[in-house]
Amino acid sequence: MRLSGTLSLYIGRQFLLSFLALFIVFLMLILLLDTIELLRRAAHRPEVTFTMAAEMALLKLPHMGQQIFPFASLFGGMAVFWRLTRHHELVVTRAAGVSAWQFLVPVLVLSLLLGIVKIMAVNPLASALLSRFEQLEAVRLKGQKSFLALSSEGLWLRQAGREGQSVIHAAHVLQQGTDVQLTDVTVFLYQGIDGFDRRIDAETARLEDGFWHLREAWVLVPEQAPRFQGEHWLETDLTLGRIQDSFAPPETMSFWALPGFIDTLERAGFSALRHRLHWHALLAAPLLMCAMVLIAATFTLRHTRRGGTVFVIVGGVLTGFVLYFFSDVVFALGLSDSIPVALAAWTPSGVSTLLGLAMLFHLEDG
Numbered sequence: 001m002r003l004s005g006t007l008s009l010y011i012g013r014q015f016l017l018s019f020l021a022l023f024i025v026f027l028m029l030i031l032l033l034d035t036i037e038l039l040r041r042a043a044h045r046p047e048v049t050f051t052m053a054a055e056m057a058l059l060k061l062p063h064m065g066q067q068i069f070p071f072a073s074l075f076g077g078m079a080v081f082w083r084l085t086r087h088h089e090l091v092v093t094r095a096a097g098v099s100a101w102q103f104l105v106p107v108l109v110l111s112l113l114l115g116i117v118k119i120m121a122v123n124p125l126a127s128a129l130l131s132r133f134e135q136l137e138a139v140r141l142k143g144q145k146s147f148l149a150l151s152s153e154g155l156w157l158r159q160a161g162r163e164g165q166s167v168i169h170a171a172h173v174l175q176q177g178t179d180v181q182l183t184d185v186t187v188f189l190y191q192g193i194d195g196f197d198r199r200i201d202a203e204t205a206r207l208e209d210g211f212w213h214l215r216e217a218w219v220l221v222p223e224q225a226p227r228f229q230g231e232h233w234l235e236t237d238l239t240l241g242r243i244q245d246s247f248a249p250p251e252t253m254s255f256w257a258l259p260g261f262i263d264t265l266e267r268a269g270f271s272a273l274r275h276r277l278h279w280h281a282l283l284a285a286p287l288l289m290c291a292m293v294l295i296a297a298t299f300t301l302r303h304t305r306r307g308g309t310v311f312v313i314v315g316g317v318l319t320g321f322v323l324y325f326f327s328d329v330v331f332a333l334g335l336s337d338s339i340p341v342a343l344a345a346w347t348p349s350g351v352s353t354l355l356g357l358a359m360l361f362h363l364e365d366g
Contacts, residue, residue: 007093011080012106019076019114026068031061041141048140056140059133062126063251069118071320073111073289077296078316080107085300100301100360104293111293115286123282124254131252155182159236164197165190166234168212170205180207185214187234196222200232212236250278258282273341277334280345288349294356295319298363323352 034057042048084090093103157168166189170182187200202217217232253261258279262272299315327348334344 007098007103008106011084011103012110014084015076015080015107015110018079019072019110022076022079023065023068023072026072027061027065030064030068031057034060034064038141045140052136052140056133056136059129059136061129062122063130063133066118066122066126069114069285070288070292070323073114074292074296074320075316077107077111077293078300078312081297081300082312090301100297100363104297107293108290111289112286115289118289119255119282119285124256127252127254127257134249134252157238159238168205181205187212187214198222200234202232205234207236207238210235210237250275255279255282273337274335277331277341277345280342281331284346284349287346287353291349291352291356294360295352298356298359301360301363323348326351 035054038053038056039050042053081090090103094100155168155170155173157170159166159168166187168182168188169186171184172182174181174183182205183203185200185202185205187202187205189197189200191197198219198221200214200217200219202214204215206213206215212234214232214234215230217229219227219229219232221227250258253275258275262275262279266272296316299312299319330339330344330347333339334341
């Protein structure tokens with residue numbers, strides 16, 4: 001028996017309303033907690049006001065919203081199926097010959113669409129706002145003075161030292177183990193904020209302990225003749241770890257920009273493992289949304305007696321916690337290169353889907 005369009009729209013609308021209501025509630029709680037946390041971190045910086053902290057919390061909110069999409073789907077599905085079961089609407093639907101698999105279809109379709117909207121529309125907005133948040137956080141709370149950008153034209157790095165600010169450009173980057181070597185290097189050194197001091201052109205620059213070791217360097221000072229130096233040392237507080245950490249985090253890059261950045265990063269000789277894992281995790285988001293609906297259905301489709309509400313709530317909370325912990329463990333294995341990236345990104349969604357299907361088959365078909 002086919003599920004009627006009217007019933008499909010009714011179930012789908014109920015799920016969408018529950019999803020949005022819970023999603024908004026979660027967002028408000030996150031906004032409140034983030035604002036309090038930012039104010040705590042800014043306690044030693046009197047120049048950071050409540051308005052600034054609230055602005056930063058709002059910029060971070062879309063990124064946090066992405067993280068709670070699956071949980072809003074889980075608890076939204078549980079709320080809908082529980083309400084329909086308690087009001088005996090699903091009992092009547094089943095008596096009419098409609099199976100659980102049939103009235104799950106509209107909810108699964110909506111979950112799939114919500115997952116697609118998340119990665120194609122919400123993610124680009126969230127990544128742009130998170131990038132702005134991290135810039136404000138670095139200036140207002142961390143006081144960072146170094147910046148690095150990698151593009152198809154090469155590497156750009158700004159650093160601070162006792163001699164002042166300096167900007168480094170390199171056409172190519174080579175990383176071998178813990179060694180970093182730049183080629184076709186140009187260094188612009190400044191006095192104060194924007195007072196140009198001198199320029200250095202070098203064939204190579206190797207990162208050593210507290211210094212850039214430049215070879216075949218020409219030092220150009222305004223109104224002076226160029227000076228050639230076979231070796232030149234430039235002070236720096238950068239390390240390989242700090243350079244890699246200065247790359248744009250994958251969370252600050254949209255779903256559409258990640259593939260190109262991954263290629264650029266790998267061509268430069270740096271590891272793109274974290275970015276590739278994040279991109280695969282985004283691809284798996286729609287499947288994870290559907291998995292949450294299947295798991296929600298296993299807790300709420302059966303009519304339970306007194307005390308059943310407690311079972312549903314506790315079961316949903318424990319399931320969300322276990323899945324979150326399991327995802328973190330698998331992602332950590334992927335980041336350590338212990339398992340393939342694709343396996344690490346798709347395992348939480350795949351295991352959750354198979355678990356939900358198995359439980360539903362057991363409940364519905366014995």
